[in-house]
Amino acid sequence: MEVAVRSTSALTAAAATAAATATCLALALPALPAAAATPAPGKPDLGRFYGQKIKWAACEPAAQNLPEDVTKDKDVVCGKVTVPLDYAHPGGDTLDLALMKVKASGDKRGSLLVNFGGPGGAGVSGLAGSKKDFGYVGKGYDVVGFDPRGVGLSEPVSCGERPDPEGADGAEDAAALLRQLREAAARCDKESGPVLQHMGTVNVSRDLDVMRQALGDKKLNYLGFSYGTRLGAVYTAQFPKKVGRMVLDGVDTLTENVEEQGLVGAEGRQTALDNFLLWCTKNAGCVFGEDSRAARETMVKIVKDLDAYPLRAMDGQEFTGQDVVSVLGTALYSRQAWPALSQALGGLLADGDPRALLRMGGALGERPEAPQGARAEVPEDNADAALMAVNCADDPDRPDAKEVEREVGRIQREFEEASPVFGKSMLTPVLLCFGRPAGTDYIRDDVRDVDTPKFLLVGTRGDPATPYRWTEETAKRLGSSAVVLDNKGDGHTGYFGSKCVKAKVDAFLLYKELPKNGSSCAAE
8 A cells, every 4th residue: 555666676565464575675673672662651751742733734745755646635634743762761862753644524533543554564655545445434534644653754764785684504604694684783773773772563552642642632543454453452551541443454463473473474475375376377368377286386486586587677676586575475465456466477477577567566666855854765675674673672582693593494494385485585574583682572461451442353364464363362362352353355454355344344433333243244
């Protein structure tokens, strides 16, 4: 759903999920210590942040990388909210977080804050690209998208040049890998600045509550997709009395470490790819022929060959196998994209022409200039760098260097076995947290048995990024407040792909009509 243009070296889905397809751009980010993430409540004075009012103005299409048809809409406005860089020391440096609001078209009952996932998904461009999808719920809400700290227009993090850490079987190679990751971490620090040390969902949740107050809402009404469900769950634990109507769609895990998440992501994407290839080979004119097993082998060969011998696009940029992987990771989220993906792969196989795939990945076109006084542009690796920053900061498990040297070969083999296509890209986030300071244990230890009004969890049976079992596990962990809607369909999340899910979600948000726990929507 993100409309920001990306280069071929960083094709990613910004609205994707906790399990977004990460490339080697986001590196070994130092995690936020637990003590800094969860300062004692009530001690720091946050009055100046909770007392602010948002100054809304027309959005700027060039400066904010937004389509003109959106910015010309008088019901679409942009603003910012100021939050402390470090909640333990609110008198210090601050961050300005970018927001976009689509004004309610009817009687407004408040604001609906939306997070599109990632972590690393930009909410301003995400809302611009999906504004029409919120037309019905927008009758009763101002729909608000935001760029979380470190993302998009909100002091974006970056790791600079692209390294390519590889798994290794030998101790000597593993030691070299660790040195490479430490060097990469130093580059991340240099390129990102102070915000990097204050990433993580615990801080984003606190930012969310400042936004709620600045929007004038007594309770938070919230719709979170993929990683946005982790953010929503953390909010229910931190601010249980402020929870209004909340929907979590494409439910993330609250307990599995980055290695476990990566393996699940690799397996889920491989299953989705196999389903796509089976669908393609059953249709006349499929570029892969009629044999789905042979099609799978061809797909593996495409990725390996392009990694070894990249194509060059018209502008001179390289198009690699990992760029194909990134486009696949995006397109497989929705069956609606499968016909276009089939045609794009046909162009690549038949003519060596990557342009259709580039368009699917959002890599064709020019990047707009940033506003005067702002950073030159949103770094091309921002979504990936933010994904790593948040996931490393949220994970308390961290093996030491000796463990990494012993285990990296085994882990690499496990990821390759889980998916010969996606294994490498899903392994990278795991390697990039190894050897780094442990993240907060707040999510794993304290986000449970929340005392809030009932809220809705949507799980999709054929979700390639957030498996349905995570919905069940997270619902059980959060307790009796969590109500589950079982979407029997395919694709990542349910709201944008299922009319049934959309109707039930909108009915809850607008009219407080909550489905019965365990009720379902049939595949569409």
